[in-house]
Amino acid sequence: MGNRITIGSIAGIEVRIHRSWVLIALLIGWSFWNRFVLVGYAPTPAVAMAVVGATLFFLSVLVHEFAHALEAQHRGVEVSGITLFLFGGVTEMSSDIRRPRDEFALTAIGPFSSLVLAAIFGLVAFYSGLAGLELVAQVAGLLGWINLALGLFNLLPGAPLDGGRILRALVWWVTGDRQRAVRFAARTGQLLAALIISFGIVQLLFVPAAALGGVWLIVIGGFLAFAAQSEIAQLALDEKLGGLTVGELLQRDELMTLTADTDVATAVEQLRVGPESTVAITRDGRAVGVLLIDHVARLPADQRAGRPVTEVMLPVEELPSVDRDAEITEALREMAGARPLAVTSREEGRERIDGVVAPEQLERVVRRTLQLGEPQATATSVGRPDAPGHLPRGGG
Ligand SMILES: [Zn+2]
Incomplete structure (x- = not known):
């Protein structure tokens, strides 16, 4: 670059x-x-x-x-x-x-x-x-x-x-x-x-x-x-x-999410304890932007409380985008600048934003794939546990 x-x-x-x-x-x-x-x-x-x-x-x-x-x-x-x-x-x-x-x-x-x-x-x-x-x-x-x-x-x-x-x-x-x-x-x-x-x-x-x-x-x-x-x-x-798509990645590996009315100080406390360095910001369940740890780190501590995250986030409209059905490798190429991507899908010819995917998510899936080898046929039936204690059923 x-x-x-x-x-x-x-x-x-x-x-x-x-x-x-x-x-x-x-x-x-x-x-x-x-x-x-x-x-x-x-x-x-x-x-x-x-x-x-x-x-x-x-x-x-x-x-x-x-x-x-x-x-x-x-x-x-x-x-x-x-x-x-x-x-x-x-x-x-x-x-x-x-x-x-x-x-x-x-x-x-x-x-x-x-x-x-x-x-x-x-x-x-x-x-x-x-x-x-x-x-x-x-x-x-x-x-x-x-x-x-x-x-x-x-x-x-x-x-x-x-x-x-x-x-x-x-x-x-x-x-x-x-x-x-x-x-x-x-x-x-x-x-x-x-x-x-x-x-x-x-x-x-x-x-x-x-x-x-x-x-x-x-x-x-x-x-x-x-x-x-x-x-x-x-x-x-x-x-x-193995042809894993961006949409599948989003289903299995969700970013930490905060709502648009959260203030920066709360976001900072969340980032402090989690493994994430990117947070998806949502309003009424839709992704509206991403907050990067670098953005909030630059803000002096006394300017964090009471300030909505929407003021410091990157709005989704400004992110480069990738289609939900695109393969992970396409997202990797698109992300060459190490920026998060907006994930889009088409519905009746209109493009809508489904979520965001961060470099760290791609990094994780690539690292795991290299460790574990390629996904097997049963992998498609393994879902993300969506509630504590609710384990995904094994493939069959
Ligand atoms: Zn040529």
Whole structure:
């Protein structure tokens, strides 16, 4: 989180850059400049060409990511933003892709747009060369090759690269088993990463002229290996959580609840003795907000008595929301900022708020799942004891 800087928002999609991107941009600018000087330009015009080239490179990556993002939105997948880092970017989606053909389409359009850009830059280079616009032809030509490389590299068949996601969509489509497809694509991603790293090592050790290229291959391969590994870890957690939904979690693990007319001093005393650090605030049985221990802790002791909790709570309307039928993993993703979520459901087309879910509840269910293994079939018949002494009936 802290490694990303938001630079703006286009069509409701936040564009962020990873801090490492600043270094990459300088490196790219420098290598462009180097190339232009090598082909015979004086250092000063080469600086201008390099700046224009690096800017166009940045825009090219942005076009690629926006192609993913807009196609995703078009297919009803929520996009929370785009982050540029290393030589590419990531489009962050906050809701699940539900159909393989959606995954196929929203993935394939990225490399496709890079290839289209390559063709456009190639044509510009060709015609400006004919017209004697040598400077334009040089810059456009370079961008053409780079977009071609970007499109083709991204098509390599291993997740998290686009090619791996296309493969995943196809396996999902054919087998109907999404988890199997995710695992398959992540494994091919690991294999691909291993190949890229070995290639880099060979280049570094035996081809002195291309040693720097070898280092880059090792860095890129290492990044791919890490990303493929985390997809596998994520999948393992998904499987262990066994499709448990947010609604089911709410039924089994309720937050401490206080009514809206409670004063802050009373809330503080409740928080003092319980294990919770989040309290749901209700009015007439409906969740209206959440009180976080940090909020009340900041309030001086003499300002707590007589002050209604509604004055210091976070109103539910201001919380990010998650559907009651969504799986826990979706809530985990949505909660990346460690904020409570409002749980919503749809009734006759209208969205209503059913309750709130706090980070600590998700943390608890994940921890328990990792300790106890995945829920068994009988788990669905085990209810939350709703009154003291009233034990849930065993599964049968
Ligand atoms: Zn892509």
